[in-house]
Amino acid sequence: ASAAVDDGExxxxxxxxxxxxxxxxxxxxxxxxxxxxxxxxxLGAGGLVRAYTDAVAQALLGADKRPLQRLQTLRCxxxxxxxxxxxxxxxxxxxxALQVSHGMHVELQFSLPESEAAALxxxxxxxxxxxxxxxxxxx
Numbered sequence: 001a002s003a004a005v006d007d008g009e010x011x012x013x014x015x016x017x018x019x020x021x022x023x024x025x026x027x028x029x030x031x032x033x034x035x036x037x038x039x040x041x042x043l044g045a046g047g048l049v050r051a052y053t054d055a056v057a058q059a060l061l062g063a064d065k066r067p068l069q070r071l072q073t074l075r076c077x078x079x080x081x082x083x084x085x086x087x088x089x090x091x092x093x094x095x096x097a098l099q100v101s102h103g104m105h106v107e108l109q110f111s112l113p114e115s116e117a118a119a120l121x122x123x124x125x126x127x128x129x130x131x132x133x134x135x136x137x138x139x
Contacts, residue, residue, distance in 0.1 A: 009036075013048035021056040028068060032056045072117040073098065073137040075109040082106075082128060089127065093120050099138070109137055 002023075004015030018032050034055045043051060078086060083106045090097060095112035112120060124132055 009048060009052075010045055013045050014052045017049045017053045018056045021053050021060070025060055027060075027065070032059070069113045069115075071111045072114040073109060073111045074117060074121065075099075075107070075135050075137045076124070077105045077107050077133045077135060078128065079131055080106055082131060083108075085127065086124065086132070089120075089124060095120065107135075 002019060004019040006012065006014045006016075009015075014034070018034065022030055022032060034052050036051070076086075080102075086106075086108060087097070090108075090110055090112075093112060093116065095110045097108060097110045099107075099109040101107045121134070
């Protein structure tokens with residue numbers, strides 16, 4: 001969902017042009033706000049559109065843009081002897097531990113990019129030599 005607000009500027013001279021700059025960059029989850037201190041009508045409608053679009057475009061030049069990745073959550077139960085190994089494997093894969101509990105066994109829930117989940121799971125199955133049990137993730 002997206003929205004554009006002119007907030008007192010002449011209709012169509014601020015919010016919509018700024019939104020179009022964001023859409024042209026194929027960005028999602030971004031908020032752009034421009035504050036104009038100089039008042040009056042000297043810029044005219046065309047000047048306002050240029051001022052607002054240029055402000056957003058300039059801000060985007062220096063912005064740190066990161067791709068959105070769909071994450072998958074996995075949860076496993078394993079013996080204490082494998083916990084250090086599993087944590088090193090997760091660190092190497094860039095998987096983030098979400099929840100860890102210690103009882104009779106270690107239960108660890110983690111997330112990683114969906115595109116990498118199957119390969120990591122196979123690698124963990126091989127390295128765990130059947131001592132790693134996969135269970136349904138908890139919300």
